[in-house]
Amino acid sequence: MSDARNQARAVLEGPDIHRALTRIAHEILERTRGAENIVLIGIPTRGATLAHRIAGRIAQFEEIKVPVGAIDVTMYRDDLRLRPARPLGRTELPQDGVDGRTVVLVDDVLYSGRTVRAALDALNDVGRPRAVQLATLVDRGHRELPIRADYVGKNLPTSKSEKVKVFLEETDGRDAVVLIKEDDR
Amino acid sequence: MSTYDVHEGTVTTILIKGARILGGAPGDILLRDGVVAEIGDLSGAKAGQTIDADGLVALPGLVDLHTHLREPGREDAETVETGTQAAARGGYTAVHAMANTSPVADTAGVVEQVWRLGQEFGHCDVQPVGAVTSGLEGRQLAELGAMADSAARVRVFSDDGKCVSDAVLMRRALEYVKAFGGVVAQHAQEPRLTEGAQLNEGEVSARLGLTGWPAVAEEAIIARDCLLAAHVGSRLHVCHVSTAGSVEIIRWAKSKGWDVTAEVTPHHLLLTDSCAESSPLGPYNPIYKVNPPLRTADDVRALREALADGTIDCVATDHAPHPVEDKETEWAAAAMGMIGLETALSVVQEAMVETGLLDWAGVADRMSARPARIGRLAGHGRPIEAGAPGNVTLYDPSVRQPVDPSAMTSKSRNTPYEGLTLPGRVVATFLRGRPTVLEGKLV
Amino acid sequence: MKHHLISTGDLTRDDALLILDTAEELAQVSQRSIKKLPTLRGRTVVNLFFEDSTRTRISFEAAAKRLSADVINFSAKGSSVSKGESLKDTALTLEAMGADAVVIRHSASGAPHRLATWVRGSVINAGDGTHEHPTQALLDAFSIRRRLGRLEGLKIAIVGDVLHSRVARSNVLLLHTLGAEVTLVAPPTLLPVAVETWPCQVSYDLDAVLPKSDVVMMLRVQLERMNAAYFPSAREYSRRYGLDRDRFARLHDDAVVMHPGPMNRGMEISAEVADSPRSTIVEQVTNGVTVRMAVLYLLLGGSEPAIGGAE
Numbered sequence: 001m002s003d004a005r006n007q008a009r010a011v012l013e014g015p016d017i018h019r020a021l022t023r024i025a026h027e028i029l030e031r032t033r034g035a036e037n038i039v040l041i042g043i044p045t046r047g048a049t050l051a052h053r054i055a056g057r058i059a060q061f062e063e064i065k066v067p068v069g070a071i072d073v074t075m076y077r078d079d080l081r082l083r084p085a086r087p088l089g090r091t092e093l094p095q096d097g098v099d100g101r102t103v104v105l106v107d108d109v110l111y112s113g114r115t116v117r118a119a120l121d122a123l124n125d126v127g128r129p130r131a132v133q134l135a136t137l138v139d140r141g142h143r144e145l146p147i148r149a150d151y152v153g154k155n156l157p158t159s160k161s162e163k164v165k166v167f168l169e170e171t172d173g174r175d176a177v178v179l180i181k182e183d184d185r
Numbered sequence: 186m187s188t189y190d191v192h193e194g195t196v197t198t199i200l201i202k203g204a205r206i207l208g209g210a211p212g213d214i215l216l217r218d219g220v221v222a223e224i225g226d227l228s229g230a231k232a233g234q235t236i237d238a239d240g241l242v243a244l245p246g247l248v249d250l251h252t253h254l255r256e257p258g259r260e261d262a263e264t265v266e267t268g269t270q271a272a273a274r275g276g277y278t279a280v281h282a283m284a285n286t287s288p289v290a291d292t293a294g295v296v297e298q299v300w301r302l303g304q305e306f307g308h309c310d311v312q313p314v315g316a317v318t319s320g321l322e323g324r325q326l327a328e329l330g331a332m333a334d335s336a337a338r339v340r341v342f343s344d345d346g347k348c349v350s351d352a353v354l355m356r357r358a359l360e361y362v363k364a365f366g367g368v369v370a371q372h373a374q375e376p377r378l379t380e381g382a383q384l385n386e387g388e389v390s391a392r393l394g395l396t397g398w399p400a401v402a403e404e405a406i407i408a409r410d411c412l413l414a415a416h417v418g419s420r421l422h423v424c425h426v427s428t429a430g431s432v433e434i435i436r437w438a439k440s441k442g443w444d445v446t447a448e449v450t451p452h453h454l455l456l457t458d459s460c461a462e463s464s465p466l467g468p469y470n471p472i473y474k475v476n477p478p479l480r481t482a483d484d485v486r487a488l489r490e491a492l493a494d495g496t497i498d499c500v501a502t503d504h505a506p507h508p509v510e511d512k513e514t515e516w517a518a519a520a521m522g523m524i525g526l527e528t529a530l531s532v533v534q535e536a537m538v539e540t541g542l543l544d545w546a547g548v549a550d551r552m553s554a555r556p557a558r559i560g561r562l563a564g565h566g567r568p569i570e571a572g573a574p575g576n577v578t579l580y581d582p583s584v585r586q587p588v589d590p591s592a593m594t595s596k597s598r599n600t601p602y603e604g605l606t607l608p609g610r611v612v613a614t615f616l617r618g619r620p621t622v623l624e625g626k627l628v
Numbered sequence: 629m630k631h632h633l634i635s636t637g638d639l640t641r642d643d644a645l646l647i648l649d650t651a652e653e654l655a656q657v658s659q660r661s662i663k664k665l666p667t668l669r670g671r672t673v674v675n676l677f678f679e680d681s682t683r684t685r686i687s688f689e690a691a692a693k694r695l696s697a698d699v700i701n702f703s704a705k706g707s708s709v710s711k712g713e714s715l716k717d718t719a720l721t722l723e724a725m726g727a728d729a730v731v732i733r734h735s736a737s738g739a740p741h742r743l744a745t746w747v748r749g750s751v752i753n754a755g756d757g758t759h760e761h762p763t764q765a766l767l768d769a770f771s772i773r774r775r776l777g778r779l780e781g782l783k784i785a786i787v788g789d790v791l792h793s794r795v796a797r798s799n800v801l802l803l804h805t806l807g808a809e810v811t812l813v814a815p816p817t818l819l820p821v822a823v824e825t826w827p828c829q830v831s832y833d834l835d836a837v838l839p840k841s842d843v844v845m846m847l848r849v850q851l852e853r854m855n856a857a858y859f860p861s862a863r864e865y866s867r868r869y870g871l872d873r874d875r876f877a878r879l880h881d882d883a884v885v886m887h888p889g890p891m892n893r894g895m896e897i898s899a900e901v902a903d904s905p906r907s908t909i910v911e912q913v914t915n916g917v918t919v920r921m922a923v924l925y926l927l928l929g930g931s932e933p934a935i936g937g938a939e
Contacts, residue, residue: 388825391822391826393738394757395737395759396758397821469738470742510714515734515739515742516736517738
């Protein structure tokens with residue numbers, strides 16, 4: 001793995017990620033009229049970390065404390081039977097739940113759209129948001145479902161044979177988005 | 186069925202060339218008119234049939250003291266015909282048919298019927314064992330004298346499957362059979378200590394949550410019976426000894442000069458209770474369920490030594506056929522017992538000969554001479570010498586082959602050795618000079 | 629491939645922790661208004677109960693339904709089984725019905741092992757004779773960890789009829805795997821021979837063990853044992869091995885009391901102990917559903933199971 005990482009090309013470095021998240025935070029404030037009644041819900045693991053970072057920036061810019069949570073979508077995935085049963089991620093919903101609020105789902109990479117589809121189903125089982133929006137650090141294309149992001153950190157053209165891997169300080173010790181070519185691995 | 190008539194003996198003369206009698210130097214054996222006519226270098230001898238026995242060991246025809254032929258009553262599991270065919274293929278020329286049939290062999294009528302069936306089929310002699318108590322119920326003595334006086338000339342009496350647990354009844358039985366030189370073969374199992382018992386009581390039964398069958402339940406009865414036999418001056422035979430403690434008691438009784446004999450089964454010489462927990466056939470496979478149960482490795486060691494030093498007199502198969510549906514169940518619901526006639530000699534070779542504990546003379550003694558003597562079978566168990574009955578088994582100890590239940594002759598398939606590779610193969614069996622098995626196949 | 633859950637002895641420490649951690653996440657589902665996940669949609673779970681055990685059956689049924697599995701309850705009473713159909717024939721019937729998992733409760737030790745040789749689906753042992761009851765042990769471990777925050781290093785006393793207890797067998801193996809120190813406490817008549825080979829301590833003296841225990845798990849004593857002379861009388865048993873108010877007072881302040889149920893109040897446990905806040909008896913029931921969901925998910929949720937005994 002470390003070999004693959006070394007050979008892989010970093011498409012975003014720490015400062016790029018920082019700027020992208022700052023921009024997303026601003027856009028959210030703009031599009032939701034000062035983040036009124038919103039909840040940031042990350043998809044574990046890195047989506048949840050990103051949600052916390054975005055909430056931090058919103059607090060910094062506007063001194064608003066936006067509720068943050070996480071929703072695990074494993075049990076709602078449509079590809080469960082294609083792989084061995086996998087451990088569940090953490091679901092942590094804000095105290096007041098999601099009913100009647102605008103939920104901004106946060107994920108690290110938007111690809112086929114299937115994870116977001118699962119997240120929409122999972123959300124549906126825990127409450128009834130007024131609206132759901134989607135923020136993603138990287139949109140790498142190749143959608144298989146009619147889903148698009150409202151906030152995108154970076155559009156990254158990729159081929160299907162490539163892998164996009166997001167590293168974050170909190171979980172991986174550094175910030176980076178790398179593109180791994182299949183033949184590099 | 187055979188075209189020979191055993192009552193008249195065979196008209197054929199058979200020359201067995203180059204057999205190693207009891208594993209000794211190669212020599213020839215001439216069978217004529219039902220007896221061993223001559224042994225030695227018989228290169229000039231004329232015979233109707235010559236059998237090349239190069240490399241084969243010649244043993245006196247084996248005698249089983251403990252066989253369940255299931256007829257009458259459970260012909261779905263075994264019949265006298267299939268059971269004696271299996272016996273012949275295992276190298277046996279005589280088997281003792283246990284009494285726990287339905288109806289129970291507790292009258293002259295039933296034992297004569299079984300005996301006659303054996304004679305008719307002619308694969309090996311069938312010597313019925315009579316029940317000790319009527320219906321195996323442990324309440325009153327069966328008509329032991331009538332069975333002894335019948336055409337079947339019963340000498341061994343046993344409630345096998347059940348223990349004659351009542352001490353008074355056991356004493357009376359031991360005394361009574363003295364009148365006709367009989368012996369009581371006890372299935373030693375204290376019933377209260379073994380209620381619901383499933384497996385040897387020990388580490389394995391505790392882990393598996395199976396009700397334990399403690400060694401003491403066997404040993405306590407053996408000790409009592411030895412003392413009873415000594416007290417009334419009778420002959421006692423102990424069936425399927427399975428524990429190291431039992432061996433100690435029998436050794437002690439013999440040291441006193443008491444007339445006590447004992448048998449051990451092939452499976453108790455080879456397998457342990459760990460089979461119930463870990464075998465290639467999966468845990469809790471009732472193929473290993475048997476009574477008395479498989480014991481520990483220490484018990485197996487003690488039993489082998491006791492058979493080697495003569496404390497245990499003989500190997501008896503306790504061949505117990507059961508139909509598939511009685512074994513393809515959960516452990517507790519399964520029938521107890523395993524078939525053994527066709528694998529006994531191989532198992533004894535594996536457990537006793539390969540380990541250096543017995544030579545072929547010892548095997549002949551423990552599997553032919555002594556069981557014949559205990560059962561008072563005059564025509565069996567004699568050394569292969571001129572004038573002896575023509576009961577001979579030719580055995581090839583040099584091969585090793587996987588045990589294949591589907592290749593067996595017994596009507597049942599409940600062998601615990603499936604998948605094991607065992608040594609040896611019975612090539613031919615002769616009953617009073619007439620082949621019952623040739624080239625490993627029934628004649 | 630790992631396939632079944634028949635004995636806790638088949639679980640590695642990682643397997644066991646994965647089940648407990650998964651259950652921890654699934655516990656939230658029981659608290660939401662929609663207590664259902666789509667995960668096992670289209671999968672069939674058969675509850676095959678040869679012994680009456682309404683509470684265990686309902687617990688498995690609730691667990692399977694919360695994961696959207698189809699549940700078929702097959703009770704041996706009044707069925708072809710009571711008319712003499714063999715376990716094997718029943719197994720072949722279930723196989724033909726396409727059962728993805730069979731939850732089996734049987735009075736014969738080892739019945740789940742036998743079943744596993746006849747069906748392709750996963751076999752989950754819901755209690756076999758006097759052998760094991762793995763999901764009970766898992767829910768006990770889960771309940772302990774929720775109460776006390778850990779299992780490693782805890783001193784756990786299991787008290788009562790160990791000889792006939794499948795709960796005790798499963799718990800000894802599982803709690804040992806998870807690093808707890810188990811002491812079995814019983815009169816000598818109710819301990820198996822060779823118990824000294826088990827990975828636990830053994831004592832005949834409840835009063836000596838209680839003050840050192842973080843968890844006291846009381847086992848049900850069946851009254852028919854009394855007639856079989858395992859102990860002289862219910863009163864004497866209760867006096868020597870029952871958890872009454874006085875003994876309860878000698879437990880340290882954080883210690884918890886457990887019972888797999890159903891209880892004989894006044895026999896092995898007094899009513900006030902059973903109902904005290906330090907008793908986990910009610911939450912054990914709730915946790916039962918959660919832990920069984922975790923087991924079903926991990927065995928059936930993927931292309932292949934993530935835990936369990938070897939094939």
